[in-house]
Amino acid sequence: MKVVLLAYTQGADAICAAAGKSCYSEKPSSEIREDVDSEKTLSKIVGMGHLSVVEHAVFTFSVEGVSRALTHQLVRHRIASFSQQSQRYVSLKDPTYVVPPTVKGDPEAERRFEETMDAIWKAYRDLEAMGIPAEDARYLLPNGCTTNITVTMNARELLHLFSLRCCSRAQWEIREMAERMLELCQEVSPAIFKDAGPPCVRGPCPEGRLSCGNPRRRRIS
């Protein structure tokens, strides 16, 4: 898996902090931005639940070589824009798939997994050779098939994504993606993403009996 931050709002911390402060000031954001204490302001305003101020910051990622099982979960997040490699227009001639760690850790499971993938791809190529279009041959392809997706989200939606997907209850592959995205966001916008991550970073775990029992385990910064 590769996660690349392609583009982001320059000066996002100061822009969002100034936007928040401008709600309570005679001055406009353009004047406040110059000397605003982003961390202090955002921690107060966002802490109060005034989350719309971080919608002014937008981040675009290229998520590469992940499974369709991951992207199926990712695209459930609705306040976002996605562009995903097409299985209609891109013919996947060679086997390309993600092997879960549990499978990799068991030689017999890995053997079965790989021989099934080889059989699937052989059938896929056979159908294409018979003239079946890629858009129909793809019905054979598995959840583990790799894909590339470009995703754009504003910081409010990213905070929500990190809350759900950096939690130990999230599925391992999307959790790995979310943790990489969070690290990239914290590098460029440390104030907005200071307390980002699963709910246990900010307070008690809301998962009840499903809790991993390991509070505050994921604070990254």
Ligand SMILES: Cc1cc2nc3c(=O)[nH]c(=O)nc-3n(C[C@H](O)[C@H](O)[C@H](O)COP(=O)(O)OP(=O)(O)OC[C@H]3O[C@@H](n4cnc5c(N)ncnc54)[C@H](O)[C@@H]3O)c2cc1C
């Ligand atoms: C551990 C885990 C297990 C899961 N298991 C399953 C499962 O078994 N089956 C399954 O189908 N899904 C499952 N999901 C997906 C989950 O149900 C959500 O679809 C997904 O996490 C997207 O989150 P969301 O709906 O909160 O927010 P987003 O789509 O990211 O939207 C952000 C927020 O905007 C608001 N919002 C967005 N759209 C609306 C709307 N139409 N009406 C009102 N408010 C809205 C909500 O406040 C929402 O939280 C799982 C997710 C996790 C993290």
